[in-house]
Amino acid sequence: MKRVLLEKPRDHVSVVRFNEPDRMNPMNFAMVEDLYGVLAEVSGDNDCKVVILTGAGAGFCSGMDLDDTGLPPGSDGLPMSRIATLAMDYMAGIVPALKGMRQPVIGAINGPAVGGGFCVALGCDIRVAATSSCFKGAGIINGLTGTELGISWLLPRMVGLSRANEILLTGRKVSAEEAERIGLVSRVVEDGALMETCLEMAAAICELSTHGVAMTKKVLWSNLETASLDAAIEMESRNQLLVRLTTNNLAEFLKARSEGRKPVYED
Numbered sequence: 001m002k003r004v005l006l007e008k009p010r011d012h013v014s015v016v017r018f019n020e021p022d023r024m025n026p027m028n029f030a031m032v033e034d035l036y037g038v039l040a041e042v043s044g045d046n047d048c049k050v051v052i053l054t055g056a057g058a059g060f061c062s063g064m065d066l067d068d069t070g071l072p073p074g075s076d077g078l079p080m081s082r083i084a085t086l087a088m089d090y091m092a093g094i095v096p097a098l099k100g101m102r103q104p105v106i107g108a109i110n111g112p113a114v115g116g117g118f119c120v121a122l123g124c125d126i127r128v129a130a131t132s133s134c135f136k137g138a139g140i141i142n143g144l145t146g147t148e149l150g151i152s153w154l155l156p157r158m159v160g161l162s163r164a165n166e167i168l169l170t171g172r173k174v175s176a177e178e179a180e181r182i183g184l185v186s187r188v189v190e191d192g193a194l195m196e197t198c199l200e201m202a203a204a205i206c207e208l209s210t211h212g213v214a215m216t217k218k219v220l221w222s223n224l225e226t227a228s229l230d231a232a233i234e235m236e237s238r239n240q241l242l243v244r245l246t247t248n249n250l251a252e253f254l255k256a257r258s259e260g261r262k263p264v265y266e267d
Helices: 029-043 080-092 094-099 116-122 151-159 161-170 176-181 191-206 210-222 229-246 249-259
Strands: 004-010 013-018 050-055 105-109 112-114 126-130 134-136 187-189
Touching (some): 004 029, 004 191, 029 094, 050 191, 080 094, 094 116, 105 191, 116 134, 187 191, 210 229
Parallel strands (some): 105 126, 112 134
Antiparallel strands (some): 004 013
């Protein structure tokens, strides 16, 4: 059984699906290795403009597989101290891998996103949640820490420090309704409408300039780490100028508007 599926339900849209539904799609090293491979394949697919990440069955991702974690690739012959470091680095690299994709990633959160699954959801550029979904840290409940895979950096930036601290220090469950209210997800829809909603969002993005979308994603992520407003504006200006001077997109928009049609951006 493939632990991560790749589907192409519409032109220019790829759906990446965790595929162990009977266990709510846990993260073990075999699954994460498959995920890296699928993300690399999709990122290198020049026909793909938008990615949707979701889970099979009733869960998005239940986090670390505590029953059958396995070993990270490349650990043969290493002592336990080095295997432990390799394991953490391997798991933690998933969120940067999502960030580094050229295409925007829409997280279709179809059920519980727990522990590492919560972190992976935060690595998506957009999150749309089904009403049955929820978010919960796991490490703090398991006697470990509540901070892993970048969540201590991402969550405070999304919902504010006080809310992030409370969620991660208590390990409580955040419902879909609360997630929308505090800005963790952009919208909540009925379970049966989740994938269609995400596909419609993806289709709308596909009508835009692929280059413009990719550069927008790059600047949005980069400016989370920028130290000042002036530096952020400088990056925005350079990227805006780059797209304007290296494409005919603006001229195409003006022409399409005068002709009463949708623009066709060739970048």
